[in-house]
Amino acid sequence: MVRNKIKNGFTLLEVMIAISILAIALTVLLGNQSQSLRLAEESRFAFTASLLIKEKLADFQISGEELSSTEGDFGDEYPGYFWSVEVETPDFEEYPALEGAEQFIQQIDLKVFTTGEQHTLNIRRLKLVGNI
Numbered sequence: 002m003v004r005n006k007i008k009n010g011f012t013l014l015e016v017m018i019a020i021s022i023l024a025i026a027l028t029v030l031l032g033n034q035s036q037s038l039r040l041a042e043e044s045r046f047a048f049t050a051s052l053l054i055k056e057k058l059a060d061f062q063i064s065g066e067e068l069s070s071t072e073g074d075f076g077d078e079y080p081g082y083f084w085s086v087e088v089e090t091p092d093f094e095e096y097p098a099l100e101g102a103e104q105f106i107q108q109i110d111l112k113v114f115t116t117g118e119q120h121t122l123n124i125r126r127l128k129l130v131g132n133i
Contacts, residue, residue, distance in 0.1 A: 043120065046115065046120040046122070047122065049079070049082070050082070050113040050114075050120070050122035051122065053075060053079065053082060053084065053113050054084075054111055054113050054122060054124050057084055057086075057111060057113075058111065058124075058126070061086075061109075068086065068088045068107065068109060068128070069086075069088055070085075070086060070087045070088050071085070071086055072084060072085035072086065073085075081115050081116045082113060082114075082115060083113070083114055083115070083116070084111065084112065084113050084114075085111075085112045085114075086109065086110070086111050086112075087109075087110040088107055088108070088109055088110075089107070089108045089110070090103050090104075090106075090107070090108065091103060091106055091107075091108040091127060104131065105129060105130060105131050106127050106128065106129060106130065107127070107128045107130050108125065108126075108127055109125070109126045109127070109128055110123065110124075110125050111123070111124050111125075111126070112124075
């Protein structure tokens, strides 16, 4: 008499192959999720920092005060965001046609950054000062 064996379940090899495929798929998915979170964070910073730079430039323009190199933060409204301004005389050595114009122009470098300068956004503006 011959008995037919009925298979109930999977072999160890089939289970190991299935787990390996699942592990590879999860690794790829988690890597993509991590990258998406990083890109979302960078995008959020770029958007917020660009608005804060515009706000700070408007504050400087409205105040009418003489600009000088300084730094600060954006208060409780934007915790972890800071700004710094450097005011210098521009260097026009590469542009002979602008020789002597340095006395009438200020170079303003404004930087918005997060704690530890993990993210930074810089902008440079030239401002006409004095009478030509």
